[in-house]
Each structure stands twice: as structure tokens, then as C-alpha cells.
Amino acid sequence: MYSVKELSTLAGVSVRTLHYYDQIDLLSPARIAQNGYRQYDDAGLMRLQQILFYKELDFKLKDIKELLDAPGFEQVSALENHWDALLARLARTERLIKTVEDTILHLKGEKEMSKKKLFAAFSEEEQAEYAKEAEKKYDPATVRASNRKWKNYSAEKKQAIMDEGNQVYEDMIAAMPKGPDSPEAQACVERWREHMNYFWTPNLDQLLGLATMYGQSPDFKKNFDAMHPELAEFMREAVALYVASQSK
Amino acid sequence: MYSVKELSTLAGVSVRTLHYYDQIDLLSPARIAQNGYRQYDDAGLMRLQQILFYKELDFKLKDIKELLDAPGFEQVSALENHWDALLARLARTERLIKTVEDTILHLKGEKEMSKKKLFAAFSEEEQAEYAKEAEKKYDPATVRASNRKWKNYSAEKKQAIMDEGNQVYEDMIAAMPKGPDSPEAQACVERWREHMNYFWTPNLDQLLGLATMYGQSPDFKKNFDAMHPELAEFMREAVALYVASQSK
DNA sequence: TATAAACCCTGACGTTGCGTTAATGTCAAG
DNA sequence: CTTGACATTAACGCAACGTCAGGGTTTATA
Structure with a gap:
């Protein structure tokens, strides 16, 4: 007692x-x-x-x-709902952080930001747009599937993942003649992005940084050049277009 | 009116x-x-x-x-404080998401999770530990410095960053005879981690995934092998030790 | 011109999860 | 017997409004 x-x-x-x-x-x-x-x-x-x-x-x-006071399965579904809510909050927080950063820069005069843009993030339109993106970004099926970590996979699975990655690059090379904005190339970017899920959590902004690194950092460039001398640059452009279209 | x-x-x-x-x-x-x-x-x-x-x-x-009703510079510092708070919230939300995921798995019986671990995230000790990590992870100076994006750098700066990266790998190779747990190797990991800041926001968990990928994904391995045949594996071990020591 | 619709006002209580007095009772130690 | 640590209930306070309630004012319409 x-x-x-x-x-x-x-x-x-x-x-x-x-x-x-x-x-x-x-x-x-x-x-x-x-x-x-x-x-x-x-x-x-x-x-x-x-x-x-x-x-x-x-x-x-x-x-x-x-x-x-509820049975187990209800607890699970409650947790899953809550999981969705937390993801939404995460996305929202990320957005707030960005806006705060922009605002600081604006106030410091380091960057021009029209009033329109300052408030743009909060217009209804933008909200809806954002919700759409967040939904895509955090589609439960996608995220749940990707959240398992590389190390937990079996050897065959790892091999399959690596093959999948190579396939993406090959398809990307095949799409090069059609241009980085072609549906084929964009589809490859989408697949590439999902593929990256196996290694770490992707983030729309980081995606472009990563692609840039692929094209510029010696860690990766040589390797890419071996596949195709312009693959890295092509990918960077395609990813840039992809990110722009996603965050429009 | x-x-x-x-x-x-x-x-x-x-x-x-x-x-x-x-x-x-x-x-x-x-x-x-x-x-x-x-x-x-x-x-x-x-x-x-x-x-x-x-x-x-x-x-x-x-x-x-x-x-x-305050002058401009006070608004800036207020925003900066708020920025810190938002980062903390982001970290907390990320942690909650993970715990919720674990709990779902636990309830579904897909994974063994001792009661201890279930509640571990909330013990005082863990809280303190987590706060420490979060502090490190989101140390304002570090994050602010790293938050600038690659694309904003000048060509010279980019070159300098790439040189820095190469230097890290060279030093890492030099540290190989001393073992992955040597202070030299660990220092290299620390530097490597900071170096990665230039490209995307690092995350302690993702760090190991990244290192693993370096060692296993064909995207990177060849490139590493060219520097030293065992560099990739050595790095993975060193990073694993680093992550373990950091999240102890 | 009467009246209804639409607008305006000022209280004041409800919400969430406790923190914080306030006023008072109980129990063991010195 | 007094002191101190512990216990109780009652009730206000906080944040940012939502939601009536009760009652004026303005405007449009029949």
C-alpha cells in the first residue's frame, strides 16, 4: 500500500x-x-x-x-491514429522552423522576402497544398515500409535492394535523351527517392542536397561517372525539377 | 473602416x-x-x-x-529563441513517433520488447541522457552553421569543403592501424559527421545507416575501395562505435 | 411603418491539466 | 504538548478562445 x-x-x-x-x-x-x-x-x-x-x-x-479500458486491438488503432497525428505535427514543426529561419533572415535584411511570401505559408491555398505534400511525404504505407532499417534486412533482401538501386540508375540513363523533365526521368527520381528510404529518412530539401553531392563530391562522382559521364549532372537536374514540382 | x-x-x-x-x-x-x-x-x-x-x-x-511593441533586434532574438524551442519540439516529436511505432509492434506481438525498454524512454535517466544528446544534436551553433545549404556556397567554398572531406578520409586511412575505437579514428568520425552537415542534416541513427551504405551499396563502395580496400568497412565499424558511445 | 434579418454589444461559463494557495485535520517524534 | 511532516477538500488561476444568454441597432423588405 x-x-x-x-x-x-x-x-x-x-x-x-x-x-x-x-x-x-x-x-x-x-x-x-x-x-x-x-x-x-x-x-x-x-x-x-x-x-x-x-x-x-x-x-x-x-x-x-x-x-x-479498451481491448488490445483498439489500442493499436488508437496508436496508429496518434502516429498519423504526430507525423503531421512533425511536418508542421519542420515548416515552422523554416519560416522562422526565413523571417530571421528577412529581419536581418540578409534576404529579400516580399510580404506576400512572408505570409504565403499561411494562406489557405498554401495550407491545402502543404497538406497534400505532407500526405504524400508521409503516406503511412510508404513510411511504415521504409522505416525499417537497413541492418535488419537479410542478405538476399539487401542484394535485392542494391539491384533495385542499380536498376534505377540504368533506367535514369535510359531516360537521359528525353530530358530531366520527362515523365520517365521524374519517375526514376521518385523511385530513387523511395530507394533512398532504405538507408535513411528522406527529406524533400535534403534530396536536392544529396543529388548535388552525388554530382560534386568526389565520394560519389567517380562512381557515377563510371556508369555514364553525365549521369550525376542529369540526376541533379532531374531531382531539382522534382523537388520544385513537389514543393510548388 | x-x-x-x-x-x-x-x-x-x-x-x-x-x-x-x-x-x-x-x-x-x-x-x-x-x-x-x-x-x-x-x-x-x-x-x-x-x-x-x-x-x-x-x-x-x-x-x-x-x-x-519591441524594436527589430529584439524580434530577431525572440525568433531565435523560438527557433530553439521548435527544434526541441521537432526532436521530441521524432522520438515520440519512434516510441509509438515500437509500441505498435509490441502490441501486435511482432517484436519482443521488454517492459523495461517500453518505459525506458521516459525514465529520468533516459530523459537526461536524451536531453544531452538532443543538445548535442541540436546545438544552436552547430545547426546554424550547418543549416546553410550547399547550393548557397561559392565555388571556392565548395572546393574547400570537398578538400576537407578528402582530408577526413585520408586521416581515417592513417588511423586504420590504430583500430576503429582509437581516439584518432573516432575523431575522424566526428569530423566526418560534421562534414556531412554540409549536405544534409545528420542524425545519429541515420549516421550508421549511411556508413553501412558506404560499405555496401555499389554507389559508393567502388569509390571507397579506390582509396583503400578496407576503408569502407573500417569506417562502418568506427561509426558504429561512435554511435554506440554517443547514444550510450 | 412595422418587422424580420443581420449585425453589434457585454457578461459569463466551459474547456485542459494541473499549480498554487488556503484552511484544516492526522499522526509520530521529542 | 508542541512541532513537523503528512493528509484532506475547496477554489482560483492560466491560454485562447467557443458558445450561449440577454439585449441593443441598423438595414432591408413587405
Whole structure:
């Protein structure tokens, strides 16, 4: 049996929090002594751990309450929904960071930014556009599939992935006569981007940096040149066009 | 002159919001008519735009009020502080996403995850550890320096960066006899990691994936082999040790 | 000109998750 | 018996409004 104080220090929450959880019937003490003191048992401690776990994931207390009294599969789908929400928040935060950076530059006068552009990120149109991009960027199926890490793959799988990568480059070379803006080339970029998922999490902005590096850093250029002397530059252009069209 | 309704539709906020902003002296109408109606002018519209801008960046209204009445340089430092906060939020969100993913897997039984690990992310120790890592990961000076994009550099700067990269590899080769866990090798990894900053934002987890790719993907391996046949593998080991020591 | 529609106002409570007094009771140690 | 650590409930405070409630004003229309 734990007193409020004991439980609070054990779990690292305030006494007030326990009072509150009791008040909203989220966590009730096992029993109440004659003197009115709350007394918790181990089951209560466990439940509190669960609560804190979901709270850390930014669930609302009301939702936690429902969750804890629901069967397992409902918890899973709740978590999946929450996962989507977190991805949206991640995207939004990334966008905010960028805007803040731009604004700082603007205020410092280091960069010209029309008022229009300053507010552009928040127009309804842009919001919709952004939502569309975020949806693409964070399409659950895509991300879930790509989130597994390279090291977890079997040798055959790794080989298959590498073959896939080579295939992308070959197709890219085949698409070179049609121009970097051709649907064929753009499709290759899309595939390349997904292929990169196996190694690290892609990011639209970083994509261009990566392609540039491919074309300029000695780490990669020689290798590319061996396949085709203009592949690196072609890829950079294609990726630039791809990024521009995606972030339009 | 705009009425409340007009201004609200113009700016896309509710009338209640305008009432509230008036109440907290964030945005007062230009004048009040005989009948008590609020009347706003263009200056008010402009100020409202500013307010919404900062609000979109998740500033608190109280802070916005101070901001709008402060000179330019204070706005900059406020934005920089906010930038830090956003980065922290980004890191936190990323961590939450990962934990949610792990938990889903756990609940689905696809993966063994001891209770300990399930809650590990939230223990105080881990929190402190994580804070340390996040601090390192998002050290303002580091990130600010690295956040500039490759494409913004001059040709000479690009050359210098590439030379720096080559230097890192040469030093790495020199450190090979001392072992991947030697201070020399580890220092090279540190430098390599910073060097990567020029191309995309690094991430401790992704770092190992990247090193692995260097050693396994045909895109890179040949190139590395040309420098030294065991460089790629050595780097992977060194980076693995580095990542392990950093995320201990 | 009467009246309805549309607009305006000022309270004031509800929301979320507790922090923070305030006023008061209980229990073990000295 | 007093002190101090612990316990209780009650109630306000915070952020940024949403949402009635109750009641004026203006404008258009029948």
C-alpha cells in the first residue's frame, strides 16, 4: 500500500496530479482509510505507469481513460491514429522552423522576402497544398515500409535492394535523351527517392542536397561517372525539377 | 473602416477572437462609434496580420504583444529563441513517433520488447541522457552553421569543403592501424559527421545507416575501395562505435 | 411603418491539466 | 504538548478562445 506521497515520488508526479486523476476517475485509490487517506496498491502503480506512458505520447487524459479500458486491438488503432497525428505535427514543426529561419533572415535584411511570401505559408491555398505534400511525404504505407532499417534486412533482401538501386540508375540513363523533365526521368527520381528510404529518412530539401553531392563530391562522382559521364549532372537536374514540382 | 465582422472575414478569424484581442489590449479598434461598435482601420488590419503570423509560429499572445511593441533586434532574438524551442519540439516529436511505432509492434506481438525498454524512454535517466544528446544534436551553433545549404556556397567554398572531406578520409586511412575505437579514428568520425552537415542534416541513427551504405551499396563502395580496400568497412565499424558511445 | 434579418454589444461559463494557495485535520517524534 | 511532516477538500488561476444568454441597432423588405 502506498500513500499519495509515496506513489507520487515513485512515479515522479505531483500529489495534486494524483488528486486530479482520482477526481476525474482516471486512477482511483485501491481503498480509502478511516481517516480519509488514499491508499494505492501495485495495480494502481501499474496503471499510473500506463497513464504516464500514454501521456508522454501526448494523448489527452480523456482518451487515455478510454484506451486503458479498451481491448488490445483498439489500442493499436488508437496508436496508429496518434502516429498519423504526430507525423503531421512533425511536418508542421519542420515548416515552422523554416519560416522562422526565413523571417530571421528577412529581419536581418540578409534576404529579400516580399510580404506576400512572408505570409504565403499561411494562406489557405498554401495550407491545402502543404497538406497534400505532407500526405504524400508521409503516406503511412510508404513510411511504415521504409522505416525499417537497413541492418535488419537479410542478405538476399539487401542484394535485392542494391539491384533495385542499380536498376534505377540504368533506367535514369535510359531516360537521359528525353530530358530531366520527362515523365520517365521524374519517375526514376521518385523511385530513387523511395530507394533512398532504405538507408535513411528522406527529406524533400535534403534530396536536392544529396543529388548535388552525388554530382560534386568526389565520394560519389567517380562512381557515377563510371556508369555514364553525365549521369550525376542529369540526376541533379532531374531531382531539382522534382523537388520544385513537389514543393510548388 | 472595418466592422468586426468585416475584419474577421478579411483575416479569417472569429469575431470572438477580435473581442478577445481587444480585451487583452493586443489589438484595439481605431475608434469606437457612438453606438459602441468597434471600428478598425488598415493599420489594425496590418497588426492583425502580424499577430496571426506569429501565432502561426506558436507564439503565445502575451509574447506577441511584447514582440510587436519591441524594436527589430529584439524580434530577431525572440525568433531565435523560438527557433530553439521548435527544434526541441521537432526532436521530441521524432522520438515520440519512434516510441509509438515500437509500441505498435509490441502490441501486435511482432517484436519482443521488454517492459523495461517500453518505459525506458521516459525514465529520468533516459530523459537526461536524451536531453544531452538532443543538445548535442541540436546545438544552436552547430545547426546554424550547418543549416546553410550547399547550393548557397561559392565555388571556392565548395572546393574547400570537398578538400576537407578528402582530408577526413585520408586521416581515417592513417588511423586504420590504430583500430576503429582509437581516439584518432573516432575523431575522424566526428569530423566526418560534421562534414556531412554540409549536405544534409545528420542524425545519429541515420549516421550508421549511411556508413553501412558506404560499405555496401555499389554507389559508393567502388569509390571507397579506390582509396583503400578496407576503408569502407573500417569506417562502418568506427561509426558504429561512435554511435554506440554517443547514444550510450 | 412595422418587422424580420443581420449585425453589434457585454457578461459569463466551459474547456485542459494541473499549480498554487488556503484552511484544516492526522499522526509520530521529542 | 508542541512541532513537523503528512493528509484532506475547496477554489482560483492560466491560454485562447467557443458558445450561449440577454439585449441593443441598423438595414432591408413587405
